[in-house]
Amino acid sequence: MNDTTTFPTAVLPTGTPADDSAPVTQDKRVIGERNRTDVLTWLARFGWLTGRMVAALVWPDAAQSQAMARRMLKALADDKLIISRPLPKGGAAYLLSAKGARLLTEQTGQAAESGNTLALGNPVHRACSNWYLIRAVQQGLTVVTEHEIASERGPCRVLKGKQADGLVIGEDGACTWLECENSAKSRPERHKTVALVQDCLGGERQVEIAPGLWLVRLAVVATNEQALRWMAASFQDAHRTGRLRDSQVAEVDVCLLPISDSLVPGDAIDGNLYWDVLVPAGA
DSSP states (O other): OOOGGGOGGGOOOSOOOOOTTSOSSOOHHHHHHHHHHHHHHHHHHHSOBOHHHHHHHHOTTOTTHHHHHHHHHHHHHHTTSEEEEEOTTSSEEEEEOHHHHHHHHHHHSSOOOOOTTOOOOOHHHHHHHHHHHHHHHHTTOEEEOHHHHHTTOSSOSEETTEEOSOEEEOTTSEEEEEEEESSOOOHHHHHHHHHHHHHHSSSSSOEEEETTEEEEEEEEEESSHHHHHHHHHHHHHHHHTTSSOHHHHTTEEEEEOOBOTTOOBOOOEEEEIIIIIITTTTO
């Protein structure tokens, strides 16, 4: 899809700074309604979230963010605006109910879909994507979630045979393509990622993936060292054989982002594929 009118960047949380004419102290009920809409909006955009993810998105700076998220999620569940599903290793994933989707559509004017029939997929892989994008949101960046891309509500779905696990968009329309790894992929699948970089990054002209959006970087985010090592090996081989130039490999960022069985993120380790992986290895 390349029609930017369908790209849901307008469906953003409502928690924006008040203008100068607004009263300093806001009514608690108004704040509660705003937070409720924010939670429903993020659920619509991500497909499903854990309570900890909701806390990080809606109350990123609050000391009691997780407690606040638990209270809000309970209230939404009591009002039948959300549903919950058990995760394989414990805990719950929260999704929009049909009633919640209707309410959000009425409030925002943007079509929202119920998560009643939504498959959770690979929870660890999705959590890897979610947490990386949540960090970008906290940094003030625009994101397109894996759920939005898979449901064809993003600016593009497939490029060079690859579907992004998310997009991070800068103010100038510069996009970082997210590639999440939870296990060692087959050689053909890894070659698809290498081919994406070979064909779309580091050239004289940037590839426009949608009107006003250009692909400029790729981020490989892995939940474990083995998965990251296998992907790095494929890039190293392509670089050694001349299929990838230095400038192309330098456009690939890497991130080791451990995810626990309960989908809690560990400390992220960020780097650059060329400067922090290939150069030290003598490639």
